[in-house]
Amino acid sequence: MITATRRTGPGRFDAILGHARGLLPRASDYRELPRSWRADLMAGATVGIVALPLALAFGVSSGMTAEQGLITAIVAGVLAAVFGGSHVQVSGPTGAMVVVLTPIVATYGAGAVGAVTILAGALVLLAGVLRLGRTVALIPWPVIEGFTLGIACTIFLQQVPMVASARHAAPGELSTNAAVAAAQSLLHADPSYLLWSLGAVAVVAASMIACSRLHPSLPGSLIGIVLVTIASVVAGAPLAPIGAIPATLPAPALPLLDPAMLGVLVPAAATVAALAAIESLLSARVAAGISDTGSPAPDRELVGQGVASIGAALFGGMPATGAIARTSVNVRAGARTRLASIVHALVLLGVVLAATGPVGRIPLAALAGVLFVTACRMVQIATVRAIVRSTRADALIFAVTALITVSFDLVVAVVIGVVLAATAALRSLSRSTxxxxxxxxxxxxxxxxxxxxxxxxxxxxxxxxxxxxxxxxxxxxxxxxxxxxxxxxxxxxxxxxxxxxxxxxxxxxxxxxxxxxxxxxxxxxxxxxxxxxxxxxxxxxxxxxxxxxxxxxxxxxxxxxxxxx
Known part of the structure; x- marks a missing residue:
């Protein structure tokens, strides 16, 4: 018995030490850099241009500010690139996270987001340390696609209040449910303002669609925003702008953590953490499928995303996740190493330092147009058709997951979807006996x-x-x-x-x-x-x-x- 203990102890310690080392950055992450640095620089610049309107839009749409969206994209973009488990993943604020943050801001106020982000980041980091990175493989395809459809619908609905009125709704004025809030805002919409807003949305949407057909690398969202901003200023349109954005990053500081509120915020933080982990791992898996830069390290990816969210919170930002759309642009633009993701964040930092004046004059309706199109592009009709035509059980799982995501809660939707899928699988397996x-x-x-x-x-x-x-x-x-x-x-x-x-x-x-x-x-x-x-x-x-x-x-x-x- 003594001999067995002596043999097992060091082996177990070596395994723990090896796992710990696997969670840390290493020189081999940049092995291809001498050959790929030019492509990485170009890819990073391209993604930075694409990410700018998204970062602004997600910041505003979440109930926070455009500045906080930019801060998150910058800080989390660098930290997730350095500490994460994918060579080409691009991280920052995402539409799925906006869906979760909006009711949190409405319920607890914007000041609670910092504490929620710190807690969620710590939970995601802990999940990586505990080797929970491969659990995303247990989520069935119909659940993932139903989840995606539900998020897309929610993002679309969340933009309606921004288009309907120049006035921000007071806390409690609109429902925390996106569909109900959209209906409420339309009932009280100003017709003349709504006409201007829809015009701005139409210009942005047309630019995004036309540019994508002309050439995939054209930043249609940025072009559309520039056109709407110029037209708004020249015509004296009544469209509400983003507002002033500070020309520097704020100094890092711990968010206010009210001990009395921690118990209330933990469930919200757990929801944010679960979503951040799921979305980041799915995005990393997608990146691995469309690039040949190697398989992602899922546990390290969770550690990196946890560090990224904690870092963003220290600068006043919001939770971050891996972004599938920006990651795809990064891969298509030729990215090979983490330098591309770092450059994307530096491009956004340059905007903060040099162009906050023009950015502050961007109409909110233009950002809503970006997210309207983004939400529509999240839904692949061919994929929906394939699931609906597959089996009755899978079609039901897909529909229930999407419905619960829109009407109730994202993480609950995933849990229920997985339970339904497991039940269907057990029923099918039991019939094989x-x-x-x-x-x-x-x-x-x-x-x-x-x-x-x-x-x-x-x-x-x-x-x-x-x-x-x-x-x-x-x-x-x-x-x-x-x-x-x-x-x-x-x-x-x-x-x-x-x-x-x-x-x-x-x-x-x-x-x-x-x-x-x-x-x-x-x-x-x-x-x-x-x-x-x-x-x-x-x-x-x-x-x-x-x-x-x-x-x-x-x-x-x-x-x-x-x-x-």
Missing amino acids: GVTLEPITAEPAVPGDDEILAVRFDGPLFFASAERVFETVMGVGPVTVVILRMSRLEQVDATGAQILSEIVRGLERRGVTVLIKGVRAAHRELFDQVGVLGALRDRRHLFEGFEDALLHARSHVRRAREHGP
């Missing part, structure tokens, strides 16, 4: 064979199918011997083994002799521990081949006939 009652029909017929019944098991036997198996076998008619054929029995859990032992005991209590044939070596230990083999009347009633079991059954029937009941 076969129990066949086989009368003995040997040629030539042997007297007494009608008193022998073989029961063949096929497939897995586990808790979901155990009750059906029990009812089927226990419903056999009056026989003298039952042979349980188990050579085709696959996976067996404790519940399945327990049901088998109950079947043996139940039949024996009815005076039916039970023989077991073909127990696999992998099942023998479980059957011994649960009592399947111990329930037999005699250990000699265990056989390897069916012919031996049948001979014994016939001899048993013959003796029973000779000696009577």
Whole structure:
């Protein structure tokens, strides 16, 4: 025992140390930099231009400010690039996070976001340390797509109040549900202002659509925003602007953490953390699928995103996640290393330092136009059609996940979607468990064979199918011997083994002799521990081949006939 401890201890310590090292930045992250630095610089500049309107829009749409959206994109963009697990992932504020933050701001105020971001970042970082990075692989495809559709619908609806009125709604004036709030804002909309806003939205949307068709690298959102801003200033439009943006980053400081509020904010932080982890891991997985820069390290990605959110909160920002759209642009622009993501953040920093005046004059309606189009692009019609046409269960899971995401809560929607998917999978798997009652029909017929019944098991036997198996076998008619054929029995859990032992005991209590044939070596230990083999009347009633079991059954029937009941 002492020797085993000495051998195991260092090995376990080495594994822990290796895991810790795998979570930290290393020189090999930039191995390709001497060959790819030009492409990385260009890709970073391209993503920075694309990310600018999104960062502004997500900051405003979340109930925070455009400045906070920019701060998050800058700080989180650098930290996630350095500490994250993907070479080409671009992080910052995202539409999914806006969906979660909006009700938090409406309920607790903008001041609570800093504390929520710190807590959420710590939870995400802890998840990486605890090796929970691969759990995203457990989320089924219909759940992911339903989640995405729900987020897209919510983002779209959240822009309606921004378009309907120049006045920001007072706390509690609009519902925290995006659909209800959109309806409320339209009922009280100023028709003349709404006309101007819709015009701005139309210009931005047309620019984004036209530029994407002309050339994928054209920043349609930025072009549309510039056009709307110039037109608004020249025409003296009444469109509400972003407002003044400071020309420097604020000094880092801890957010106000009110101990009395921490207990209330923990559930909100857990929701933010769960969303940040899911979205970042999904984005990293997408990036790995469209680039050849290597597989992401999921645990390190969580650590990096946790560090990024904590860092953003110290500068007054909001939670950050990996952004699928910006990551895709980064890959298509030729990014090979983390330098591209860092450059994207530096481009945004340059905007803060040199162009806050023009940025502050951008109409909010133009940002709403960017998010309207972004939300629509999140939904792939071909994907929706494929899921709906796949199976009824998957179509239902997809629809329920999307509906709950829009009407209730994102993380709850994912949990319910996964539970529904697991239930459907268990139901399908339980149906694959076969129990066949086989009368003995040997040629030539042997007297007494009608008193022998073989029961063949096929497939897995586990808790979901155990009750059906029990009812089927226990419903056999009056026989003298039952042979349980188990050579085709696959996976067996404790519940399945327990049901088998109950079947043996139940039949024996009815005076039916039970023989077991073909127990696999992998099942023998479980059957011994649960009592399947111990329930037999005699250990000699265990056989390897069916012919031996049948001979014994016939001899048993013959003796029973000779000696009577």
